[in-house]
Amino acid sequence: MKNNGSIAATNDQYYIKRHQTRSLQSLIYPDLLKDRKTDLIKMKTFLLALGFALICASSAFDPAKITGEWRTILKGADDVEKISEYADMRIRLRHLECIDDCEKLAITFYVKPNGECQKVSGVATKGPHNVYEAEYAGQNFFRIEYFFNDIIIFYTIHVDGNGKVTHMTNVSGKYK
Structure with missing residues (x-):
């Protein structure tokens, strides 16, 4: 019988001493433990995404809570140039107001297309599938x-004058 640390081998059978914490599977398949860690990370990511999806699916919002002062926290786009410092789509949200039970949404924001701050106001109209158009x-x-508490996330598809499509996400927080 050979003694290999805490594992004793006899006739191709492996015995683990009582103080040994590693499982028999990890001794036979040493890469299994690494795969389990990877699988655990994947599972945590999946559960986080599932939880976020369930929250989003169930987030019916109160129009009265949307109306108010807002500030842009984070902006992302698949074409970063569209949201760069002096680009037209680098909006800084300031005010939202629900009109007619949010069938229309009045929006006020600031942009700096030429390095000069400009206030922009407009009204977006709700269409099919709760998609607003402006x-x-x-x-x-x-x-x-x-939309939950004081956080709102918008997903936007922007089509510029040349027909170029840009997908953007805007995260804003309610200003108190």
């Missing part, structure tokens, strides 16, 4: 993806 620097189709 005109600013082209056509904009957006939807409130998430």
Whole structure:
């Protein structure tokens, strides 16, 4: 009988001493433990995404809570140039107001297309599938993806005058 640390091998059978914490599977398949860690990370990511999806699916919002002062926290786009510092779509949200039970949404924001701050106001109209449509620097189709407490997330599809499509996400917080 050979003694290999805490594992004793006899006739191709492995015995683990009582103080040994590793499982028999990890001794036979040493890469299994690494795969389990990877699987655990994947599972945590999946559960986080599932939880976020369930929250989003169940987030029916109160129009009265949307009306108020807002500030842009984070903006992302698949074409970063569209939201760069002096670009037209680098909006800084300031005010939202629900009109007719949020069938229309009045929006006020600031932009700095030429380095000079400009206030922009407009009204977006709700269409099918709760998608709002508004005109600013082209056509904009957006939807409130998430609204809870003082956080709102918009998903926007912007089509500029040349027909170029940009997908954007805007995270804003209510200003108190």
